[in-house]
Amino acid sequence: xxxxxxxxxxxxxxxxxxxxxxxxxxxxxxxxxxxxxxxxxxxxxxxxxxxxxxxxxxxxxxxxxxxxxxxxxxxxxxxxxxxxxxxxxxxxxxxxxxxxxxxxxxxxxxxxxxxxxxxxxxxxxxxxxxxxxxxxxxxxxxxxxxxxxxxxxxxxxxxxxxxxxxxxxxxxxxxxxxxxxxxxxxxxxxx
Amino acid sequence: xxxxxxxxxxxxxxxxxxxxxxxxxxxxxxxxxxxxxxxxxxxxxxxxxxxxxxxxxxxxxxxxxxxxxxxxxxxxxxxxxxxxxxxxxxxxxxxxxxxxxxxxxxxxxxxxxxxxxxxxxxxxxxxxxxxxxxxxxxxxxxxxxxxxxxxxxxxxxxxxxxxxxxxxxxxxxxxxxxxxxxxxxxxxxxx
Numbered sequence: 001x002x003x004x005x006x007x008x009x010x011x012x013x014x015x016x017x018x019x020x021x022x023x024x025x026x027x028x029x030x031x032x033x034x035x036x037x038x039x040x041x042x043x044x045x046x047x048x049x050x051x052x053x054x055x056x057x058x059x060x061x062x063x064x065x066x067x068x069x070x071x072x073x074x075x076x077x078x079x080x081x082x083x084x085x086x087x088x089x090x091x092x093x094x095x096x097x098x099x100x101x102x103x104x105x106x107x108x109x110x111x112x113x114x115x116x117x118x119x120x121x122x123x124x125x126x127x128x129x130x131x132x133x134x135x136x137x138x139x140x141x142x143x144x145x146x147x148x149x150x151x152x153x154x155x156x157x158x159x160x161x162x163x164x165x166x167x168x169x170x171x172x173x174x175x176x177x178x179x180x181x182x183x184x185x186x187x188x189x190x191x
Numbered sequence: 192x193x194x195x196x197x198x199x200x201x202x203x204x205x206x207x208x209x210x211x212x213x214x215x216x217x218x219x220x221x222x223x224x225x226x227x228x229x230x231x232x233x234x235x236x237x238x239x240x241x242x243x244x245x246x247x248x249x250x251x252x253x254x255x256x257x258x259x260x261x262x263x264x265x266x267x268x269x270x271x272x273x274x275x276x277x278x279x280x281x282x283x284x285x286x287x288x289x290x291x292x293x294x295x296x297x298x299x300x301x302x303x304x305x306x307x308x309x310x311x312x313x314x315x316x317x318x319x320x321x322x323x324x325x326x327x328x329x330x331x332x333x334x335x336x337x338x339x340x341x342x343x344x345x346x347x348x349x350x351x352x353x354x355x356x357x358x359x360x361x362x363x364x365x366x367x368x369x370x371x372x373x374x375x376x377x378x379x380x381x382x
Contacts (some may be wrong), residue, residue, distance in 0.1 A: 001196045001197075002196065002197060002198070002199070002208050003194055003195065003198065004196070005192045005193065005194050005195070005196045005202075006193060006194070006225070007193070007194065007231065008193070008199050008200075008201075008219050009199075009213065011196075020279075025321065028329075031198070034262070035265055036227075036229045036262060036263060036264075036265070037263050037264075037265060038227045038232060039227065039230060039302055040229060045302075065196065065286035070338075071225070072226060072227060072228050072302070073228075074227070074228060074300055075297055075300065076293055076297060076333070077364050078293065078302060078362075079253065079295065079362075079364070079380060080297075083254055088211075096380065096381065097380075097381065098362075098381060099293055099360060099362040099380065102269065102290055102293065102304065104268035104269055106266055106267060106268050106271075109265055109266065111230055111263070111269060111304075113293065113302075128209065144367035150202065153331075169290060169360040171269075171270075171289075171290040173268050173270070175261065181346035189270060189287065189289065189290065190289060
């Protein structure tokens with residue numbers, strides 16, 4: 001951030017009175033600009049013993065598989081956002097049933113909120129951001145081609161919970177480990 | 192938003208290619224500026240049969256009581272943020288135990304994430320944003336002087352769950368009803 005979005009003047013990094021962190025503060029109008037983490041909302045859309053996966057038609061992770069998810073918009077709830085993303089990416093209508101997971105991704109300043117959902121009918125097709133959309137049983141999940149660690153973790157949680165017959169809300173942190181590869185650490189709260 | 196925070200030129204509201212909502216787009220550099228809801232993180236700090244409440248020394252709702260909570264910062268997790276807010280507002284150290292509630296407040300573009308927490312010791316004092324900090328049993332909660340509906344709802348959930356001996360993650364929406372008074376509707380997911 002270099003300029004004030006309210007008056008167009010330059011901003012400086014300084015700690016405002018009563019604050020304890022440096023913020024972007026306008027040199028002319030004094031407006032304080034906060035930069036906050038973003039919420040990503042999505043769901044596990046279920047149909048009988050299958051879940052709906054989308055193959056990404058956009059970067060990052062073009063061509064890999066994911067659960068429907070995307071940035072929460074203004075004026076909507078996380079519940080509405082998760083259903084909207086499923087409609088946009090998979091042209092599928094879902095009923096959002098329960099909160100399922102909240103994962104922190106502090107290295108990219110995102111908070112993922114995932115719900116359990118049920119497809120109203122086995123009707124779906126790729127939206128503009130998807131190359132393909134498929135219903136997969138557990139043994140059909142393309143584990144080696146999952147786009148994001150938070151999606152892989154949510155799917156592993158889901159099938160583990162389904163085997164034991166009880167769904168439990170999960171929360172924790174997923175951090176990228178230092179180094180050049182794509183290595184991540186998953187730490188669940190309370191473990 | 193009137194000016195581009197990257198180059199200082201004016202922004203226009205337009206629907207970018209591949210998008211379906213109007214965004215603030217820079218007239219010179221083309222940067223798209225998204226405005227997203229913010230995450231508020233907090234906790235129910237427990238000590239035996241009491242919970243820790245703070246009396247607000249800042250607007251909005253100056254002088255009313257609340258649970259420790261505030262905006263999630265960059266580079267931190269919701270778990271870290273909830274503990275930090277408790278330290279800042281109540282000078283109290285807590286261990287965050289479990290996710291407890293996720294409430295959507297779409298009328299003010301906030302998502303509240305509340306945790307169950309335990310005080311390390313009954314040691315606390317007002318931080319700069321608090322007039323007073325107190326441990327309250329259920330019959331000592333100042334129900335008529337609670338600052339925010341989401342805090343009242345979380346406290347009611349908490350004491351209800353404690354009576355039945357089982358804590359259950361809650362999620363739902365809290366919306367301000369049209370009109371001049373402070374009337375709110377609480378709708379839990381699945382009810």
